Amino acid sequence: MNTKDRIIKASLDLFSKKGFDPVSVRDIAGAVGIKESSLYNHFKNKQDIFDTILKGYSDRWDNIFSQLQLSGDDAQFSADERTINMYKNMTNENFKQIVSVVFDYYMTDEINVKFRRMLTIEQYRNEDIAKLYRKISFDDSIEYQAQLFEGLIKAGCFIEVDPYILAIEFFSPIFLIFYKYENTPQQLQDAKELFLRHIDHFNEIYGKNTQKEE
Known part of the structure; x- marks a missing residue:
């Protein structure tokens, strides 16, 4: 790992524990094991480090979605016809494999x-940052899922209900599971089992053909 990446890693670790304001450039340099002046060879200031972390996260998230064959533009993901057809022809088990990723x-x-x-x-x-947090944690996911459900409802895969409300009903238990188990890594398997049970339950209630089991 080069020095720039070490600075980013140490900064993220400190920011995630203390927040942005309480962390100084000196704190970051000390965590990396370099002189404070050396840090400025890689970043203009602390804000530059923070912005680099934000950009890096956005790129990583885009990559995850692209691996799942979802389409996106500037982190605004949309359910296009190709994506809808992919999900329309997917079994429940295949779907669970994707959402498990x-x-x-x-x-x-x-x-x-x-x-x-x-x-x-x-x-x-x-x-x-509050807007970014809401966008990443809630808005993008719900908006994308609503678009996907709208297409799948039209394709006859789900009962005819408001797709946006359906997206909220899909994600609300997932958000609850995330926040309940976030600080209990030893119970991660319990969280995942509950998550997958929710997927099955949701499809049983709203799926017209229970997502075509194999």
Whole structure:
């Protein structure tokens, strides 16, 4: 790991524990094991480090979605016809495999966990960060899922209900599971089992053909 990456890693660790304002450039340099002046060879200031962390997270999240064959533009993901057709022809077990990837990333990826904690702290200090936190944690996911459900309802895969409300009903238990188990990694398997049971239950209630079991 080069020095710049070590600075980013140490900064994220400190920001996720203390927030942005209480952490000094000296704190970061000390955590990395370099002189404070050396840090400025890589970043203009602490804000530059913070902005780099935000950009890096956005790129990582885009990559996760692209691996799942979801389409996106500037982190605004939309359910296009190709994506809807992919889900329309998917079995419940295949779907659970895909959402399990997102679950694992959200709950176990060290960078993601620290980034989320950093935003959780900073949302109370910075309105722009609060908006970003809501966007990443809630708005994008619900909006994307609503678009996906709208297409799947039209395709006859789900009963005819308000797709946005359906998206909220889909995600609300998931958000509850995330926050209940976030600080209990020893219970991660319990969280995942409950998460997958929710997927089954949701499909049983709203799916017209129970997502075509194999």
